[in-house]
Amino acid sequence: xxxxxxxxxxxxxxxxxxxGKIFEFLSAIRLFFGxxxxxxxxxxxxxxxxxxxxxxxxxxxxxxxxFLMLGIFDLLIDELRVSRGVVFSLGGVxxxxxxxxxxxxxxxxxxxx
Numbered sequence: 001x002x003x004x005x006x007x008x009x010x011x012x013x014x015x016x017x018x019x020g021k022i023f024e025f026l027s028a029i030r031l032f033f034g035x036x037x038x039x040x041x042x043x044x045x046x047x048x049x050x051x052x053x054x055x056x057x058x059x060x061x062x063x064x065x066x067f068l069m070l071g072i073f074d075l076l077i078d079e080l081r082v083s084r085g086v087v088f089s090l091g092g093v094x095x096x097x098x099x100x101x102x103x104x105x106x107x108x109x110x111x112x113x
Contacts, residue, residue: 059085 073091076082 069091073087076087077084
């Protein structure tokens, strides 16, 4: 009977040891995925902040350029007595040409990478 009791104790210790190792393994996996999640969230937060910053910078630059162009248009209309239709048509053509050039350079950069 003592042999059976010792055998049961050894099996119980073996099961407890195996359960402990399984618990440690699961805890390590949970910690690993938790660290990955935190890292991804930190990088996503950094990217979001950078996107917001760039959006604001480009917004202010765009607003500044619009006011600059409207000021030039106003000077051409008032001081040089150029027709409004001509000024705004030439301005639209100029903006269209600049945007097409910008898009073409962006495509060239994309193909080179």
